[in-house]
Amino acid sequence: MTPFRSVTALSAPGKVLLTGGYLVLDRSYTGTVFALDARIHVIVQQLSKGHRRDPASPSDTRPEAGTQEAEDTVIVRSPQFVDAVWEYSIRRCENGGGVKAVQKGDGPRNPFVETSLSYALTYISYVANSKDFGSLVITIIADNDYYSETAASKGPASARRGRFANFGVPLQDAHKTGLGSSAALVTAFVSALVIHRTMHADDLGAGRDKIHNLAQAAHCAAQGKVGSGFDVAAAVYGSCLYRRFSPAILEAVGDVGSAGFEERLFAVVEDADPQHPWDTECVDFGMQLPRGLQMVLCDVECGSQTPTMVKKVLEWRKNNRSEADVLWASLQKNNECLRQELKHLAQHPDANPDGDFSEVRSYVHRTRHHIRTMTRLTGVPIEPRVQTELLDAISEIDGVVGGVVPGAGGYDAIALLIRDDPAVISRLNESLTNWKSSVEDDFGGKIGHVRLLGVRHGSEGVKNEILDQYAGWL
Numbered sequence: 001m002t003p004f005r006s007v008t009a010l011s012a013p014g015k016v017l018l019t020g021g022y023l024v025l026d027r028s029y030t031g032t033v034f035a036l037d038a039r040i041h042v043i044v045q046q047l048s049k050g051h052r053r054d055p056a057s058p059s060d061t062r063p064e065a066g067t068q069e070a071e072d073t074v075i076v077r078s079p080q081f082v083d084a085v086w087e088y089s090i091r092r093c094e095n096g097g098g099v100k101a102v103q104k105g106d107g108p109r110n111p112f113v114e115t116s117l118s119y120a121l122t123y124i125s126y127v128a129n130s131k132d133f134g135s136l137v138i139t140i141i142a143d144n145d146y147y148s149e150t151a152a153s154k155g156p157a158s159a160r161r162g163r164f165a166n167f168g169v170p171l172q173d174a175h176k177t178g179l180g181s182s183a184a185l186v187t188a189f190v191s192a193l194v195i196h197r198t199m200h201a202d203d204l205g206a207g208r209d210k211i212h213n214l215a216q217a218a219h220c221a222a223q224g225k226v227g228s229g230f231d232v233a234a235a236v237y238g239s240c241l242y243r244r245f246s247p248a249i250l251e252a253v254g255d256v257g258s259a260g261f262e263e264r265l266f267a268v269v270e271d272a273d274p275q276h277p278w279d280t281e282c283v284d285f286g287m288q289l290p291r292g293l294q295m296v297l298c299d300v301e302c303g304s305q306t307p308t309m310v311k312k313v314l315e316w317r318k319n320n321r322s323e324a325d326v327l328w329a330s331l332q333k334n335n336e337c338l339r340q341e342l343k344h345l346a347q348h349p350d351a352n353p354d355g356d357f358s359e360v361r362s363y364v365h366r367t368r369h370h371i372r373t374m375t376r377l378t379g380v381p382i383e384p385r386v387q388t389e390l391l392d393a394i395s396e397i398d399g400v401v402g403g404v405v406p407g408a409g410g411y412d413a414i415a416l417l418i419r420d421d422p423a424v425i426s427r428l429n430e431s432l433t434n435w436k437s438s439v440e441d442d443f444g445g446k447i448g449h450v451r452l453l454g455v456r457h458g459s460e461g462v463k464n465e466i467l468d469q470y471a472g473w474l
């Protein structure tokens with residue numbers, strides 16, 4: 001007898017905030033976010049009653065010993081990483097407090113997994129009016145570009161099983177490249193559970209707004225703050241022009257376990273609170289890049305402290321409001337011109353037979369100019385000198401239209417718009433192989449080994465997946 005009653009698999013993409021970093025935190029401004037073809041996959045397997053899984057050996061299932069049903073258990077595993085298994089018991093809380101996932105053992109916790117599980121099960125149990133989940137095994141598989149390469153992932157092809165690499169290190173030692181792994185994970189995770197228990201796979205399109213609301217709530221709770229949410233929006237809807245939701249929508253949800261939590265979460269997900277209606281705007285979602293243009297990312301093997309940077313920029317803005325307003329307005333205006341130009345070129349491919357992207361190039365150039373002003377005025381390394389040097393050099397390569405430090409900027413991967421031609425990739429690889437910075441950074445930062453990631457623009461949001469591609473991982 002197969003130990004699984006049913007299996008559901010979904011994936012959600014990572015993101016690049018091409019323009020609008022910091023501005024998008026305020027509803028008066030917008031950000032242009034591109035979804036990537038790097039995705040995080042979540043596969044939910046429902047164990048037949050009477051079977052139990054050994055977390056140490058996930059392929060080994062055996063009949064439950066004893067007479068009665070054991071308590072519901074959820075095992076979450078991330079098999080590309082060493083010891084990445086989290087086992088939860090499922091507790092029903094009193095006074096409408098929802099359903100809480102309580103980690104067993106004292107291994108490292110994973111707040112994004114734990115919160116997504118509690119939030120999704122709370123919503124599902126309230127909607128389905130059932131607290132009977134059975135036991136589940138949930139597997140997370142990420143496309144390789146979310147993390148810098150490791151000795152194991154670079155190793156022989158045997159270390160890869162199909163498209164996905166084995167990183168051979170614990171998750172906490174993996175160096176993230178900044179593609180928004182937590183937002184893609186939370187989105188795929190809650191979607192997979194909701195589809196598994198309360199919707200048919202074909203209902204995903206119609207259920208997208210509810211999934212968005214649930215994922216935003218879970219992601220904010222897991223990261224302990226209400227961010228702009230552009231990363232979750234891209235994971236759900238794909239590439240779009242994003243205007244954030246009013247933070248008050250999520251401020252009163254409270255914690256799992258607190259009295260009335262399930263009702264409050266239900267109202268948030270179903271947009272049923274007349275005091276706080278959802279006001280997220282995702283315009284032109286699923287938008288494509290113009291024909292002949294591609295986006296690539298370049299890892300600089302370093303990394304930034306985004307929360308500290310955000311705090312400092314917002315502090316400066318508060319204390320220098322009129323100067324900030326002028327700069328924010330200039331950035332917004334230019335970013336909007338860039339977006340409109342990209343949209344126009346995408347919608348009228350025949351109007352640009354020679355692949356002339358000179359307007360795009362000058363808008364990118366101007367955006368960078370404003371970002372450097374922001375860097376200087378705030379004293380925050382948004383486009384620090386080592387990145388200026390790299391972006392300037394790369395922008396001179398034939399076929400490179402322009403590049404920016406996306407999102408919060410700093411020493412994270414840079415985003416480049418290039419002519420969609422393998423020769424441009426070869427030229428880029430050639431000049432990056434031995435890249436060495438020759439300037440002294442204004443913030444004392446250093447960039448490491450510079451390499452093109454394999455990730456490209458993806459445009460599509462959360463979607464159903466077929467199981468064949470996970471051979472060897474489940």
Ligand SMILES: Nc1ncnc2c1ncn2[C@@H]1O[C@H](COP(=O)(O)OP(=O)(O)OP(=O)(O)O)[C@@H](O)[C@H]1O
Nearest residue numbers: 078110111112140142176178179180181182183185
């Ligand atoms: N493959 C995975 N399996 C399980 N958990 C993961 C996985 N990848 C990421 N996570 C969770 O997401 C966290 C990283 O999220 P964080 O918000 O710090 O980064 P990010 O979303 O990748 O980056 P950024 O916001 O800079 O784009 C990890 O600490 C872990 O909890």
Ligand SMILES: C[C@@](O)(CCOP(=O)(O)O)CC(=O)O
Nearest residue numbers: 021022227228229407408409
């Ligand atoms: C600085 C900010 O506007 C963008 C951060 O983007 P990223 O995580 O660096 O891709 C913060 C936010 O929007 O939540």
